[in-house]
Amino acid sequence: MGMTIVEKILASKGGRDVVRPGDIVTVEVDTTILFDNNFMPANWRDIVKVRDPERIVVVLDHRVPAPNAMAAAAHVTARAFAAKFGIKRVHDVGYDQGISHQLVADLGYGIPGTVLVCSDSHTCSAGVFNCLARGVGGPDVFYSAIKGETWFRCGETVRYQLTGKLPRAVTTKDAFLQIAGKHGAHATMNVEYGGPGIAGLSINARKTLTTMSAELSAEFATFEPDEVLIDWVRRRSRREFEPVYPDSDARYLDVREVDLGALEPLVAYPDTVVQNSKPVREAAGVKIDQAYIGSCANGTLDDLELAAQVVSGRRVASGVRFLVVPASQLVYREALKSGAMEKLVDAGAVIGPPTCGACGGGHMGVIGPGEVCITATTRNFKGRMGDPSSKVYMGSPATVAASALTGYITDPREFLN
Amino acid sequence: MKFTSRVWKFADNINTDLILPNVAFYLTPEEQLEYVFRANRPGWVELVQPGDILIGGKNFGMGSSRPAARNLKNLGLACLVADSINGLFYRNCVNFAFPAMDCSGVEDLFEEGDTAEIDFDSGSIRNVSTGKTTSGRKIPPQLLAIVDAGGIFSLLEKEGAIAPKS
Ligand code: SF4
Numbered sequence: 001m002g003m004t005i006v007e008k009i010l011a012s013k014g015g016r017d018v019v020r021p022g023d024i025v026t027v028e029v030d031t032t033i034l035f036d037n038n039f040m041p042a043n044w045r046d047i048v049k050v051r052d053p054e055r056i057v058v059v060l061d062h063r064v065p066a067p068n069a070m071a072a073a074a075h076v077t078a079r080a081f082a083a084k085f086g087i088k089r090v091h092d093v094g095y096d097q098g099i100s101h102q103l104v105a106d107l108g109y110g111i112p113g114t115v116l117v118c119s120d121s122h123t124c125s126a127g128v129f130n131c132l133a134r135g136v137g138g139p140d141v142f143y144s145a146i147k148g149e150t151w152f153r154c155g156e157t158v159r160y161q162l163t164g165k166l167p168r169a170v171t172t173k174d175a176f177l178q179i180a181g182k183h184g185a186h187a188t189m190n191v192e193y194g195g196p197g198i199a200g201l202s203i204n205a206r207k208t209l210t211t212m213s214a215e216l217s218a219e220f221a222t223f224e225p226d227e228v229l230i231d232w233v234r235r236r237s238r239r240e241f242e243p244v245y246p247d248s249d250a251r252y253l254d255v256r257e258v259d260l261g262a263l264e265p266l267v268a269y270p271d272t273v274v275q276n277s278k279p280v281r282e283a284a285g286v287k288i289d290q291a292y293i294g295s296c297a298n299g300t301l302d303d304l305e306l307a308a309q310v311v312s313g314r315r316v317a318s319g320v321r322f323l324v325v326p327a328s329q330l331v332y333r334e335a336l337k338s339g340a341m342e343k344l345v346d347a348g349a350v351i352g353p354p355t356c357g358a359c360g361g362g363h364m365g366v367i368g369p370g371e372v373c374i375t376a377t378t379r380n381f382k383g384r385m386g387d388p389s390s391k392v393y394m395g396s397p398a399t400v401a402a403s404a405l406t407g408y409i410t411d412p413r414e415f416l417n
Numbered sequence: 418m419k420f421t422s423r424v425w426k427f428a429d430n431i432n433t434d435l436i437l438p439n440v441a442f443y444l445t446p447e448e449q450l451e452y453v454f455r456a457n458r459p460g461w462v463e464l465v466q467p468g469d470i471l472i473g474g475k476n477f478g479m480g481s482s483r484p485a486a487r488n489l490k491n492l493g494l495a496c497l498v499a500d501s502i503n504g505l506f507y508r509n510c511v512n513f514a515f516p517a518m519d520c521s522g523v524e525d526l527f528e529e530g531d532t533a534e535i536d537f538d539s540g541s542i543r544n545v546s547t548g549k550t551t552s553g554r555k556i557p558p559q560l561l562a563i564v565d566a567g568g569i570f571s572l573l574e575k576e577g578a579i580a581p582k583s
Contacts, residue, residue: 024557042446043484045570046580070443121481121505135482135505139512139569146578151559153504185430187476187501217479219504272430360481361439381434381480388438388456 002247098328108236162197164261181277299327478506520553
């Protein structure tokens with residue numbers, strides 16, 4: 001009996017011939033990412049030695065530029081840690097600033113067949129690169145950085161077989177909301193995306209699916225490799241790698257087809273992501289105070305260009321704050337060159353520096369009591385973006401941009417024909 | 418490892434933003450405790466007694482990897498048994514030495530306020546108030562060793578890999 005992608009990488013990195021669901025496997029870790037929350041006083045412990053500084057990446061992303069003295073102090077600790085061990089891959093405020101999961105994509109840190117850990121739950125984002133990437137706990141990253149290994153419990157795998165082609169104004173965020181709405185949580189399970197439909201999806205579009213898989217509570221999310229992926233990695237990294245394909249007789253808990261061509265714009269209603277999706281047309285008319293595009297799920301060039309297309313030549317409704325936060329400085333520069341930024345700013349968008357910002361309720365666009373936000377980020381938990389009495393609806397960047405224009409939740413197909 | 422105490426019950430899909438909201442990130446671990454379940458169960462932290470037991474529903478601890486398990490431990494709770502525990506949260510429970518066990522259907526065995534007896538060595542779970550019993554998925558030995566050692570930080574500290582807490 002064959003193995004799924006996750007099982008195969010667990011086996012190769014754990015030095016075993018076979019790995020099956022239920023096994024606990026100790027694996028070598030290729031990349032450990034530490035980010036600013038790890039360096040907060042409540043979480044930080046002074047590290048005496050690390051296994052290999054070349055395998056460590058330090059990213060300041062959740063609170064940049066520092067919104068207050070304590071965040072600034074965490075950044076000071078982070079810089080001192082990087083300097084002490086001569087860590088070269090350091091992403092401070094500046095040219096290479098960005099949300100860690102975006103930097104992994106921008107700079108080729110996600111390598112097929114490898115293991116990558118970070119104590120941010122959306123680390124599964126890097127699974128788009130056919131690697132084993134997942135969010136672990138804070139103590140786990142200390143352990144990985146120091147020992148160069150960690151343990152994983154292998155779960156069953158559900159495969160999503162994508163077919164067809166997305167209709168206009170419909171994105172992989174809608175595909176995700178369809179999956180989350182229909183199938184709910186995938187706790188203790190891995191998800192594997194593949195099928196003929198992936199050929200028509202950019203890496204950015206695919207990455208939305210792996211990133212959002214954190215909301216399915218999946219253990220690992222991965223993509224079947226293809227030429228688009230291999231080419232993306234080769235252009236950004238000089239490392240040798242072996243793409244990992246699932247065995248033809250791999251055992252899945254379930255194989256579920258998703259016909260991309262049959263989708264329509266969806267929105268998740270407030271407070272929970274899973275089993276909470278409805279067509280945007282049903283939510284149409286809900287009044288909003290803020291519209292937000294950004295995060296590790298939807299802050300890519302594709303997302304900003306799509307939003308720019310929606311708002312091009314139009315003006316954001318009065319009384320609505322439209323915030324756009326590119327996921328990295330690289331994306332920011334690309335969006336400046338492509339003209340997307342100009343269209344967004346002309347429409348009335350306020351552009352934030354690349355950071356997690358209000359996605360995690362940290363800073364820059366946090367919402368107040370009773371306010372309503374429509375967001376193209378990752379989570380809409382109660383109080384996630386600010387006050388516990390606020391309400392967060394979640395949709396695609398196209399839906400968010402269309403809603404910013406009208407001041408009400410709006411189907412983007414009205415603006416994109 | 419065996420605990421007997423009063424039960425607090427929580428619903429399905431309890432997420433880590435509820436246990437440790439972002440607004441509490443800047444506080445010390447002790448100060449953070451005041452914010453536990455403030456959004457969904459205000460006032461609860463005042464009622465919890467050391468040694469109490471949490472019984473949860475499906476996918477307990479979903480969401481981010483923030484050290485929410487540490488807050489449950491620091492509140493003095495003895496352990497967690499939930500219908501299912503989110504994979505990332507489970508790691509954090511092990512790492513912070515907070516005993517946690519999956520047990521399908523456990524929420525049907527208890528009403529809030531019942532007394533539970535949870536045996537982590539055998540996996541047996543008993544409602545002392547009603548006499549009903551069931552059993553959960555035991556913590557694998559490799560992971561139980563981490564819990565026994567007091568969590569990852571204690572382990573690394575003993576090895577001299579991290580400096581002792583100042
Ligand atoms: S952008 Fe949001 S979801 Fe992504 S890492 Fe930052 S806070 Fe987490």
